[in-house]
Amino acid sequence: MARQYRMRKRAEVQEQTREKIIRATMKLHDEQGIIATTFADIAARAGVGQATVHRHFPTPAALVQTCGMHVWQELQPPQPGDGAALFAGEETQAGRLWRLVTAIDAFYRRGAHRFAIAYRERAAMPEIDGFLKAVEGGVEALVREALLPLDVQEEAARAAVALTRFCVWNELAATGLERERMLDLQYRLLETAIAGPSAST
DSSP states (O other): OHHHHHHHHHHHHHHHHHHHHHHHHHHHHHHHOSTTOOHHHHHHHHTSOHHHHHHHOSSHHHHHHHHHHHHHHHHOOOOTTOHHHHTTTOOSHHHHHHHHHHHHHHHHHHHHHHHHHHHHTGGGOHHHHHHHHHHHHHHHHHHHHHHGGGTOOHHHHHHHHHHTSHHHHHHHHHTTOOHHHHHHHHHHHHHHHHSOGGGGO
16 A cells, blocks of 8 residues: 555656656747757756756657647647538638638637747757648648638639638738738638639639
8 A cells, every 4th residue: 555655646647757858848939949849958947956857858859849748738739620600501612711811810819839949940940840731631621621611712722721720810910900801811812813814803
């Protein structure tokens, strides 16, 4: 009984240390970027030895992947299948596009700082690239669900997907537009993208 208690307490301490390392790492990533963050930085911030960090996370890739899972839980990116609930009961083009832009805008605003870092450092680590590909896949699925009943050509659908990428949103946000003006602009860009050739004649 006493041995089981000691083992349980030890496991609890180990888990608390692991979480402390993860939280310290995420804060450092936010402050100085992912690639620039070293195990020495993490150990100092978490108040543990470097050997402890290595024991829990043998490689930087393992730590980045674990942090990515925590960020995913915090930000709740759109996933394939989410669109059915988002667009339920709305069949008009205007209504579906407005729900789409507001949902994507809210998502990007939740993680804007972290996304900016991840995109900047994407090529440096496969784990970052994998995280962003998963995010992009979920956003694309949401866009395509929005367009599903609107009889949009594939070329126009691809343009709509491109316009909902974080890089486009981030450039618009950098202009300092108020949120409502920015939402309206995103809406109009999508409306133009899916209008088809006849709309420009």
